[in-house]
Amino acid sequence: MNDPFSSLDTVALAPVLLVASDYDGTLAPIVSDPRRAFPRRETMVALKRLAAMSNTHVALISGRALQDLATLTGSPQAIRLVGSHGSEFDLDFSQRLDPEAAKLLAEVRQELVAIAHRDSGAALEDKPASIAFHFRNVADTELGQEMAEAVLAGPAKRGGVYTRRGKMVVELTVVPTDKGAALDTIRGEIGASAVIYLGDDITDEDAFTTLRGPDVAIKIGNGDSAATARLEDPNEVSRYLAALAEKRGAWLAGSHSVPIEKHSLLSDQRSVALVTDSGRVSWLCAPRIDSPAIFADLLGGPTAGYFDISPAAAPDTTPEQEYEPSSMSLRTVWPDYTVTDYLDCSGGRPGQRAGRSDLVRQVEGSGTIRIEFAPRMDFGRSHTQLRKIRNGIEVEDSMDPLVLRSPGVDWEILDEGGHQTARATHELTDRGLTLELRYGTRSTDPLRISQTDRHEQTKRHWQRWSAELRLPTEHRDQVERSALILKSLCYAPTGAIAAAATTSLPECPGGIRNWDYRYTWLRDAAMTASALAALGSLTEGLGYVDWLLALLDRGAGRDFLRPVYGVDGHELGIEAELGELGGYLGSRPVRVGNSAARQLQLDVYGPLLQLMLDLSQGGAALSAEHWRFVTTAVNAVAEHWREPDHGIWEVRGPKRHWVHSKVMCWVTIDRAVEIGQTLHVPERSEWRRLQRDIANDILNNGWKESIHAFSAAYDGTDLDAATLLTGLTGMLEARDPKFIATVEAVEAYLRDGVAVYRYRYDDGLPGAEGGFMLCTSWLIDAYIMIGRTDDARELFEQLCKLAGPTGLMGEEYDPQRNLVLGNVPQAYTHIGLIQNALNLFKGTAKK
Numbered sequence: 001m002n003d004p005f006s007s008l009d010t011v012a013l014a015p016v017l018l019v020a021s022d023y024d025g026t027l028a029p030i031v032s033d034p035r036r037a038f039p040r041r042e043t044m045v046a047l048k049r050l051a052a053m054s055n056t057h058v059a060l061i062s063g064r065a066l067q068d069l070a071t072l073t074g075s076p077q078a079i080r081l082v083g084s085h086g087s088e089f090d091l092d093f094s095q096r097l098d099p100e101a102a103k104l105l106a107e108v109r110q111e112l113v114a115i116a117h118r119d120s121g122a123a124l125e126d127k128p129a130s131i132a133f134h135f136r137n138v139a140d141t142e143l144g145q146e147m148a149e150a151v152l153a154g155p156a157k158r159g160g161v162y163t164r165r166g167k168m169v170v171e172l173t174v175v176p177t178d179k180g181a182a183l184d185t186i187r188g189e190i191g192a193s194a195v196i197y198l199g200d201d202i203t204d205e206d207a208f209t210t211l212r213g214p215d216v217a218i219k220i221g222n223g224d225s226a227a228t229a230r231l232e233d234p235n236e237v238s239r240y241l242a243a244l245a246e247k248r249g250a251w252l253a254g255s256h257s258v259p260i261e262k263h264s265l266l267s268d269q270r271s272v273a274l275v276t277d278s279g280r281v282s283w284l285c286a287p288r289i290d291s292p293a294i295f296a297d298l299l300g301g302p303t304a305g306y307f308d309i310s311p312a313a314a315p316d317t318t319p320e321q322e323y324e325p326s327s328m329s330l331r332t333v334w335p336d337y338t339v340t341d342y343l344d345c346s347g348g349r350p351g352q353r354a355g356r357s358d359l360v361r362q363v364e365g366s367g368t369i370r371i372e373f374a375p376r377m378d379f380g381r382s383h384t385q386l387r388k389i390r391n392g393i394e395v396e397d398s399m400d401p402l403v404l405r406s407p408g409v410d411w412e413i414l415d416e417g418g419h420q421t422a423r424a425t426h427e428l429t430d431r432g433l434t435l436e437l438r439y440g441t442r443s444t445d446p447l448r449i450s451q452t453d454r455h456e457q458t459k460r461h462w463q464r465w466s467a468e469l470r471l472p473t474e475h476r477d478q479v480e481r482s483a484l485i486l487k488s489l490c491y492a493p494t495g496a497i498a499a500a501a502t503t504s505l506p507e508c509p510g511g512i513r514n515w516d517y518r519y520t521w522l523r524d525a526a527m528t529a530s531a532l533a534a535l536g537s538l539t540e541g542l543g544y545v546d547w548l549l550a551l552l553d554r555g556a557g558r559d560f561l562r563p564v565y566g567v568d569g570h571e572l573g574i575e576a577e578l579g580e581l582g583g584y585l586g587s588r589p590v591r592v593g594n595s596a597a598r599q600l601q602l603d604v605y606g607p608l609l610q611l612m613l614d615l616s617q618g619g620a621a622l623s624a625e626h627w628r629f630v631t632t633a634v635n636a637v638a639e640h641w642r643e644p645d646h647g648i649w650e651v652r653g654p655k656r657h658w659v660h661s662k663v664m665c666w667v668t669i670d671r672a673v674e675i676g677q678t679l680h681v682p683e684r685s686e687w688r689r690l691q692r693d694i695a696n697d698i699l700n701n702g703w704k705e706s707i708h709a710f711s712a713a714y715d716g717t718d719l720d721a722a723t724l725l726t727g728l729t730g731m732l733e734a735r736d737p738k739f740i741a742t743v744e745a746v747e748a749y750l751r752d753g754v755a756v757y758r759y760r761y762d763d764g765l766p767g768a769e770g771g772f773m774l775c776t777s778w779l780i781d782a783y784i785m786i787g788r789t790d791d792a793r794e795l796f797e798q799l800c801k802l803a804g805p806t807g808l809m810g811e812e813y814d815p816q817r818n819l820v821l822g823n824v825p826q827a828y829t830h831i832g833l834i835q836n837a838l839n840l841f842k843g844t845a846k847k
Helices: 004-011 041-051 066-073 099-116 141-153 179-190 202-208 234-253 346-351 451-467 476-488 522-534 539-553 605-617 624-640 659-678 685-702 721-728 737-750 773-785 789-800 827-840
Strands: 017-021 056-061 079-082 123-127 130-134 162-166 169-173 194-199 216-220 229-231 263-267 272-276 281-285 293-295 306-311 320-323 330-333 337-343 357-365 368-374 385-389 392-396 402-405 412-416 419-427 433-439 470-472 812-814 819-821 844-846
Touching: 004 216, 004 229, 004 234, 017 041, 017 179, 017 234, 041 056, 041 079, 041 234, 056 179, 066 079, 079 179, 099 123, 099 130, 099 141, 130 141, 141 169, 162 202, 179 194, 179 202, 194 202, 194 234, 202 216, 216 234, 229 234, 263 337, 263 476, 272 337, 281 357, 306 357, 337 451, 346 451, 357 451, 385 412, 385 419, 451 476, 470 476, 470 827, 476 522, 476 827, 522 539, 522 605, 522 827, 539 605, 539 624, 605 624, 605 659, 624 659, 624 685, 659 685, 659 721, 685 721, 721 737, 721 773, 737 773, 773 789, 773 827, 789 827
Parallel strands: 017 056, 017 194, 056 079, 194 216, 216 229
Antiparallel strands: 123 130, 130 169, 162 169, 263 272, 272 281, 281 293, 281 306, 306 368, 320 330, 330 337, 337 357, 357 433, 368 419, 385 392, 392 402, 402 433, 412 419, 470 844, 812 819
């Protein structure tokens, strides 16, 4: 058998962990008087500590009666107690025995009393649905065995009696019992991704045989067993549980994890990087936003790769951080020096084919700094070896060349597991220091364009664009920053737009709601382009529509477009998990790819035609090719709108008739009619009829008097913030009582302060999630629409406060834990903020 301590590093990091155990012989020693079998204090301390941790559950599954188990353990809070070998889950269990079973139990007891009278060492233990015959204290061992055989040959043979054999005990029960079934029940209830089960008894074998995959089965003591690991006695159990609690506690605490919103984004509109509030590059994907990460400290801690510049002596202060005005160049200011970070946009790089990206880190000031360069290729799955070369460091044997140009830096290369890290201590001079991470070349020679000129060209790339924006009269800086962030998510070589810059930042800390958002959702991208068009920039929308038309030229969407594609326009591969990464705040699995690409989402065409209408109204010249796409969208909706789908929230369960999806089908037809009017295309009466049919269907099936609101889907009464779109899209007028009632229902049942939850129904995944920031923006717009402007302003001010120090916003917010959650920067959130500001502060002007 294996040493269970050897698997601690793996099992302690399970997203949802269940620690389950037998009692006697495992947590407490076997003693002659069962009433004196108290658990070891150290063991209970460890179990209570584990039970108090997030996404960690503890259960005791014992042969004892539940009441006895509760008495002996003190019925500790948060620890699940299950008695009678898995059949007794609550204390009134005995009261639910049917009369026939109760009568049989009484008759069995009479027979056992007669057998027990043969020796005073025999004892009966009464339980709610069973009786245990103990012969451990029968002095004559042979007599004890004879008495046990008499039990097995007599009352155990009765119909309706079930037998469990243990160490010097035979238990007869009138209900089926199975620790394995009980363990599976608990596992299913909590959605455990891994289980540790400890037990010493024969009855624990039922539990051992249910374990699988990452689970750990631990036998206590000697004897044959299905368990794969063994501990000697309850003392060893105490030591094991204490070690488990220590490792899991440290992991869940996420001491290395910087709050999600306290990151800053770098972009050259092809690659992206994230920088922490202390100036550490903790995330870099190159050459594209959806490429494997070179630095993944964000998701796996230091062992997953980072690039750090910090004071050589432990700092007694934290730096200040800000973007240079109207740009994506970031300044991290320490007392003695400043680091300016940017992804090089000089020479028209953003529009060039991905393959060469330069991350530039310019250090100016005085003092001694420590530099740590720890790339980890392919999320750390490839062993990364470094070599000192002229003017810097080269990553050896990487699929694409990668070098760090660092003239004048004296590096030391250290082995760290299968990887290597370069470290240096450097004294700054008046000339400063420029570090250039170059992806796509092995050259560390100086470039023909100076670093100063590249920096200026990079700033101008962003500043020229932002100077043309029409910004609102209030919150101008925050809206401009959101616009720059959305521009950064635009993949310039193709026109695609990513939903976020990261993967697997959790919606539930320590949970499994971790998704890869580095791709182009047709819906999200259209909404991004519409938000930028509302600020006066049509370039992104036109580029995105061109990308979409190229997608169709390649044969995509012959029947219905997929909801998500890679930024290069190709379909996504299968969703995969990176077991090498521990996840942000211990949130696993870390995923790449997204299974939503295989879903049917009927709402995708609505935002696309809304974008085309926005472009047309903004002055863009739509062509016959655009009109052909409009007719394609209408035909697809006409063909499929009556079908169920997976919806905007991509619920990973059965398809349903989602109200939001039907509303977006209505939007598709409505906007198609409007676009036709702008292009002077003869109106098609069948489109108007289809538009009315869809609206009537929503009103007849989506409105529920029982909740006085539109429900999430036709087949239930669950609330969903997405139903606010019934009015926000114009399907219902602002004064429509059904829309007003829906706004009030969402406010009453889905709002918690600034947080507005998408829904509270069971979506088939374990764990909760935070309020969805876009839903907060929808509610703000709904308040404006129905005339509650003061409420809208108040909620908008609260939403703005969730932005990080440099303006980045995540996807969700947990008001109970005051945590920003989800991938960052989240396009949805910045879209909502822009729309809210424009709706609240009507006056706009160029900078």
